[in-house]
Amino acid sequence: MYRTLFILLAALSLPSIGMAKEPCVTKDECIEMRNWDLGVAIGWGQKTNPLRDFDDIPVFFIPTVAYYGEHWFFDNGNLGYSLTEQKYFSLNLVTSYSLDRAYFYRWDPSNIFLKRSSQEEARLLSANTALSSEPDPVFNSLESRNFTMLGGVEAFIYSPLGVVRLAYTHDMFNVHQGSEAQIKWTYGWHLTRWVMDMSLVFDWKSTNVVGYYYGVRPSENDYWSKHYHADAGWNKGIEMTARYILTDNWDLLFAFRYTQLADEIAASPLLDQDYSSTYFIGAAYRF
Amino acid sequence: MGLSVSLMGPRNALAASNEESTLKLTPEICITGDENQACEIRIELQWRLAKNELVCILSDNNAYPKWCSESPEQHEITMNVSTLSDIHFVLVSKETNQTLAGAKLKITSTSQPQVRRRYRNPWSLF
Numbered sequence: 001m002y003r004t005l006f007i008l009l010a011a012l013s014l015p016s017i018g019m020a021k022e023p024c025v026t027k028d029e030c031i032e033m034r035n036w037d038l039g040v041a042i043g044w045g046q047k048t049n050p051l052r053d054f055d056d057i058p059v060f061f062i063p064t065v066a067y068y069g070e071h072w073f074f075d076n077g078n079l080g081y082s083l084t085e086q087k088y089f090s091l092n093l094v095t096s097y098s099l100d101r102a103y104f105y106r107w108d109p110s111n112i113f114l115k116r117s118s119q120e121e122a123r124l125l126s127a128n129t130a131l132s133s134e135p136d137p138v139f140n141s142l143e144s145r146n147f148t149m150l151g152g153v154e155a156f157i158y159s160p161l162g163v164v165r166l167a168y169t170h171d172m173f174n175v176h177q178g179s180e181a182q183i184k185w186t187y188g189w190h191l192t193r194w195v196m197d198m199s200l201v202f203d204w205k206s207t208n209v210v211g212y213y214y215g216v217r218p219s220e221n222d223y224w225s226k227h228y229h230a231d232a233g234w235n236k237g238i239e240m241t242a243r244y245i246l247t248d249n250w251d252l253l254f255a256f257r258y259t260q261l262a263d264e265i266a267a268s269p270l271l272d273q274d275y276s277s278t279y280f281i282g283a284a285y286r287f
Numbered sequence: 288m289g290l291s292v293s294l295m296g297p298r299n300a301l302a303a304s305n306e307e308s309t310l311k312l313t314p315e316i317c318i319t320g321d322e323n324q325a326c327e328i329r330i331e332l333q334w335r336l337a338k339n340e341l342v343c344i345l346s347d348n349n350a351y352p353k354w355c356s357e358s359p360e361q362h363e364i365t366m367n368v369s370t371l372s373d374i375h376f377v378l379v380s381k382e383t384n385q386t387l388a389g390a391k392l393k394i395t396s397t398s399q400p401q402v403r404r405r406y407r408n409p410w411s412l413f
Contacts, residue, residue: 029405030403033401033403037405039409041410062410064409075406076407076411080406085404090404090406092406154406197408241408253410255410280410
């Protein structure tokens with residue numbers, strides 16, 4: 001995380017466009033109301049999969065789909081309703097979905113535009129623990145980890161030092177009955193044709209969420225189902241997105257995400273990495 | 288130049304051999320109450336030339352066909368405009384037809400599309 005600190009300090013030394021003097025200041029942070037905003041980025045990237053023996057996930061396309069009405073909005077799979085939008089803060093009711101399931105399933109919404117990564121492709125065998133006193137984390141076929149939507153509230157706080165997002169959401173369909181929370185700080189720059197932003201992200205996942213996705217079921221491995229005890233934890237991450245504006249419609253897009261998984265999640269025998277990182281380089285077209 | 292052109296009197300020559308030719312439009316923006324409402328406005332086009340010569344003014348709006356000066360001393364015209372969309376005016380040399388300068392009348396309405404803050408990074412979906 002020293003690299004993160006360095007990037008943060010470097011970011012603060014550059015001129016800002018992040019301050020919000022009005023509800024919507026620059027073209028980059030605004031969207032036209034009552035009009036679909038559609039776009040697609042085509043290029044190459046990769047998302048590492050922390051699950052043991054699951055393949056990393058190539059990234060070929062990134063879509064963007066958004067529609068904002070007077071109060072309602074739909075943005076990249078999130079449905080929201082703005083309760084208030086003020087100069088220095090906003091408050092929304094929102095839905096979201098967990099990114100954890102995406103590691104298990106090809107057709108999770110997070111993976112729709114990514115190449116296949118599924119349990120069928122997993123080899124589910126590992127020889128990495130040969131020296132351990134514990135039994136090898138070899139699993140039978142994994143049980144389902146179902147999709148669910150989370151619903152809750154999010155607040156944005158705008159300041160000269162960037163935008164802070166605070167969110168709390170809970171499982172709406174009794175799939176795992178868990179909750180998630182997020183603290184996210186985003187800072188943006190606009191330098192001639194470059195538009196960049198960087199975020200530091202802290203994601204909290206309740207015991208139920210961690211247990212549902214990363215816990216071991218008895219049918220998968222009886223020993224590990226008894227010896228791994230899920231607990232709530234905080235993922236920590238950094239996100240960077242840079243766009244180079246070519247024309248009104250075309251941008252070059254550079255994106256990078258890194259998530260350090262919570263110790264409580266990394267301890268799961270289903271995982272053999274304690275992080276997930278994603279990068280993407282491509283050309284983006286906005287319709 | 289169209290139905291409502293009125294010629295202004297000649298002015299002193301504004302030419303300077305080492306200057307670029309310019310075309311100045313006043314005003315440059317017409318604001319309407321609704322985007323379906325035509326902008327009706329009287330505009331003035333003034334030009335400065337690198338060398339005194341006869342010029343023509345063209346536009347991308349068929350309602351305002353080509354107009355040409357009859358005296359090199361003339362450096363401006365006024366005209367009444369009625370339009371729903373922007374008009375781009377181009378100043379060309381009458382003799383060589385070479386483009387010398389351009390100016391744009393921008394039409395905007397007070398009912399331009401409203402915007403609001405977007406809450407997600409457009410490329411968050413990966």
